[in-house]
Amino acid sequence: MELAELIEKSRVDNVILRRGPRPKQAGSLALIGHHLIFSPNPPPGQKPSHDDELWLLHRAIDRVSVENLNKSANASPTSGAHLTLKCKNFLICVFEIANVFDCAAVARSIETLSNLNNRHLDYPFYYQCPFKVLDNGWNVYDIELEFTRLCSILPDRFRISPVNKNFTTCVSYPEKVIVPKGIGDDYLRISATFRDSCRFPVLSFVEAHSKSVIVRTSQPLLGPTNRRCTEDEVILNAYLGNTTKGFIFDTRPKSLILAAKARGGGAEPPFCYRAWSYVHLNLPRINELQESLAKLVDVCGDADANSNYLSRVNYSNWLTHIHSMIHAAGILSQSIKIHNRGATHVVHGSEGLDMTLVLTSLAEVILNPDCRTIRGFQALIEREWISAGHPFVLRCAHSAYAVGTLTGPYESPVFLAFLDCVWQISHAYPTSMEFNEQLLIYLFEHTYASEFGTFLCNNDKERRDLKVREKTVSLWSHMNHPEVLDGFLNPYYRPAQCDLWPISAAQEILLWERMFFRWRINWQDVDAKQQMAANWAARERELQTKLATLLSQQAQNNAMNSAASELQSCDITK
Template identity: 25%
Template sequence: RFSLKPKCHREIVVNEVSFVRKCIGADSSHGDLWGKLICTNFKVSFITHDALPMQRFQVANRLLGEHDVPLACVEQVVTVNDAKGKQKVLCSNQKLKFNPTELILYCKDFRIIRFRFDEAGPQSAKKVCLAIAHYSQPADPQLLFGFEYVGKQYYGSLGRYTVHSINSIPTRVNGVDPGGGLQMPLFDRPSEWDREIKRTGAAEWRVCSINEGYVVSPSLPEYFVVPVSLADQDLKQYLCFFTAHRIPLWCWNHPNGSALVRMASISDPLQQRKLDQRICSAITKSHPQRSDVLKSDLDKNLPNIQDIQAAFVKVRQICVIEPFEESEEKWLSSMESSRWLEYVRAFLKHSAEVVYLLEGKHVSVILQEEEDRDLSCVVSSLVQLMLDPHFRSLTGFQSLVQKEWVMAGHRFLDRCNHLKKNDKEESPLFQLFLDCVWQIINQYPAAFEFTEMYLTVLSDSMWIPVFSTFLFNCPQQRTENSMDFAKSKCIPVGGEKALRFPPVWDWSQQFTPKDQALFNNPMYVGKGATCVQNGAVKSFRRTKVNYPGTVPDAWK
C-alpha cells in the first residue's frame, strides 16, 4: 500500500518499517499520521495516505516530499524505550541494546520529528533507527549523496556545469536556460570578473590568474582581482607572508572610487609593516583621488565563530526544545541572554561603519581576518548589499553569495558540519548573514527584489547535499573530490569532460515556476526604494549613519 518512488536519481532504499505513527500533536495522539518510515541514502521518508492541511504560501520541493528530511539535516538521532525507561543518542556504526518504541529526530532547520513504533515490528524498528544514524553521519565527503546524484546526471563540459534532462527540467548548456533558468555569473572564469570590474567602474583593478590549478593557494579561487600596480611576480613574493597564502582580494568598488578589499593576516611580524605599506600604497594608487586606506581588524571587533555557535545553540534550545515552557516575558529574556540578536546587531553596526567610510569619507577599506574565510564573508556581503542596488535584486544577491562565500572559500563543509566530525569547527555564519539580511529587508521592504520565503528556502537548501554551493570548503576541494570520485566509479574525466556539481541557484531543480514566483517581492521598486523613518520619507540608497567625531576608535 505504501511505496516510495525516489525523487532523486540514484536514490536507493536502505531500510524501512511499516505501521509507524508520526506524532503531530504535542500532548495527544489526535491528528497523528500512520504510514511507513523509510531510510534511503538521501533522506528519511515517511509515506502516508493521510494529508496535513495545506499551509498558506507553502512550496513543494521537487527533491523532497511533504514528510521527508534530508539526512544532512538530521542533527541528532534519539531512540526511546518506554517500558525500560531508556533513551539513547545514536551515532554511526553503533549498537542498540533495546528495541525502540519511539524515534526522535532533532533537525538543523529547527524541527523536532517524532515517530512511534507501538504497532511496528521491534527488530524492523531497530534496524531503521540504526540505518538513519549511520547514513546521517558519513565518514567521508564522497559518501554525501551529492556525489551519487552527480555521478551520471551532471557529466559534461568543463566550461560550465551541463544539466541533462532530469525531473522534466529542460537541458541547460553553458549555465543558461533558454526558458529563464540560471543566468548569473559563477565567478569561475576571468571574463566574469572582468564584467564585474566594468560594472563597478574599477578601472585600476585587474584579473589575476596566478592561482590557476590552485598552485598558489588551495583556498583561493583560480581567478581574483588585484590592483593594476601589483605585478604577478610581486604577489608571488608576498604569498608566504599571508596566512594560508591568502593575499588581498578585491570585493567591490564604490562609484566614488573607494574599494572594499579583504585579506588574511600577515603571519610574519617582521614583514607586517612593509607589506601593509605596499598593499595600502597599491590600493591608494587604484583610487582616482588617491584617498587613504583604512583597515578593520574583524577578529578584534566582532564575536568569533565559537561565540556565534554558542549563541545559536541557545537559540535552538529556546525556539525548538523549550518553546512554550516559559511565559512570553521570560522567553524574550532568554532570547536576549542567548546573545544571538546582539551578534546580529554587531555585524550590522560594523558593516554600517564600513559603509560610512566608503561612501561618506571616500576612503578604501581592508577587512582583515586571520584566514579571511568567515567573518569577512558576512561583513563584505552586508556592505555591498547596503551600497549596491544590484545586489538587492534576486540575481545580484545570488552572485554576491557566489562571489563572497563560495568562490572566496568559506568552509561550508566544516561550518555546516556535514560530516559531523568536528563540532568545534561548526558555526552558523551563513545563517547569521541571512538573519542580518532579513533584518534589513524588514526595515526597507521595497528595496529588495526577493522575499522572506526566498531566504527560508536558501537556508533550507544548505541541508540538501546535492549542490556544490554548500558541499565544500573551497573550489579546489570540489575539484579534487570530483576527480577522486570519478576515478573510484570509473567515470572517464579529463580533457573536456568533468563531473559538474549543480549550483543551488538553478531553482528549477527544486521548485516549479509557480513556487519560484513566491521568491519575488511584489513591492520591489528597484534602486529608487524609499522608507518612512520617524515620519519622514528617506531613500534607502542615500541613508547614512552619522557618527560623532571623525573615525571610530576601532578604525584608528
C-alpha cells in the same frame, strides 16, 4: 561502498508520526540510500499516493535519539520506542515504532548515513534533475564581467591575475583574482606567505559613486618576532591609488590581537603601514555564534516557554551578535560614502573566511542596488562566499542540536547570521529587495542539506577535484526556473538606487520568527493575508501600467491634434 550496506533495517510498518510537519498519522517508515521516507496509510478504499509521502534527506538530520516507552528494566521489546529526529532546519520529527530493536536499528542507520565523510556519496552526485535547465546557474557570476564593470568605474587600476592557477598559491581562493595593476604575481606569492591561510589582499568591491574600494585578506603573520613583508606593504599601498590614506577594518577587538600575535598572527604594525588608519571591531567568533544558536533554538523549541522567555532569548546573545554585524557593516558603508575620493578599505579578521565575508557582503547589500535583485544576490553569494572560500562543509556539518566529533571546532552558523542580517535590512526596507524571506530560508536549508551542488564543498579547489560543475546541478538553475522563481519574488519591490542605511539600534533588531518559529506556528493565516496583499499589489501595478499606456496615447493624440491644427491654420492663411 554501497549505501544500502549501511542500512540495518530498510522498512518498518505500523509506525505513528507523533510530531512533525503534519498532523499525527500512521504509516510505514522506509530507508533508502539518501532519504528517509514516511508513507502514511491511505484512507479505506483508496490506493497509496506518492504525493502524500514525507521525504527527508539523511544529511538534513542533525541528531538522532531513541527513547523507550517503557523505561522499566524488564520491558518487552514490543513495548515500543520513540525515534526523535532533530533536523538542521530546526524541524523535529517524532516517530513511534512498536519494536524497540527495530527503532534502534533505524536510528543507527540514520546516524551513519547522516554523517558520511565521503563527498562522492553525497546526494547531489545522484540527483536526477526533473526539470529542464533553462538558465545555467554555474554562470551566475563571471569574473570577466565583474572586471569589465570595475573598469568602467576605475579604468586602468586593476587587472585579473592567474597567480592562483591550479590553486598553487592559495587553496581557498579561486584560480583568478582581481589585484592592482602593476603588481606582479611574484609579489602576490610572497604576500601569500605572509598572510594567514595564504589569503593575500584581493579586490572585493568598488562603490560606483564614491569610487571607494573594499579589499579582502587575512591577518598578517607577524608572530612574536614582528616579521615584516615589504612586498605585502607595496601591494596594500598599490590599492590606495591616488589617495594618501586607507583604512584597515579588523573584525577582532584589540584585546585579541596580542593573543593572535603570540600564536603567530597579529595586525599590521603602524610603523610599516603608515598610510593606514585602523578600526577595530568586536564581531563574534565562530564558536560564540554556534553557542548562541544552540541556546536560541532551545528557547524557541521549548514547548513549556514561560515568563522568562525574553530573558532566555537575550541570554542566548544571538540578537546581540546580529546587531554587532549590522552595526559594523554600517560603519564600513558610512566610511565608504564619507570618503568620496576613492578611499581604500581593507577588511580582515584572522583567516578572513567568516566575519570578513559577512562584513563585505552586508556593505554591498547596503550600497549596491544590484545586490538586492535575485540574480545580483546570487552573484554576491557566489563571489563573496562560495568563490571566496567560506568552508560550507565544515561550518554546516551540524546545526543547533549536535556537534561533530571531527568538525565540532569548525562548525558555526556564520552564513545563517548573514541571512538574518539581510532579513533585518529587508524588514526595515520592505520595498527595496526583489526577493522575499522565503528565498533566504531556502538558502539556509540548502547550505546544510541539498540535492544541488552549489554549497557542496569548502572551496573551488575541492569543487574542481570532485567535478561538481560537471556532475551536479546548480541551486541557482533551480531557483531561476520560472515555475520556482515566482515563489521568491517580493510583490512590494520597487527598484531604488538609494543606499539602505540599516537601523543598528539594538532595540530595533527583531527575532526572525519565520526562521526560528517556522515549525511551531501555523503560518496559513499569515500566508493567506500576504497572498491577498500580493494580489492587490499586482493589481495596482497592472492599473499603473494601463494608466501609463493611456497617458502615453493621450499625449500622442494631443500631439497629432496639435499638428493637424497647425496644418489647418497654414491652409487658412494661404
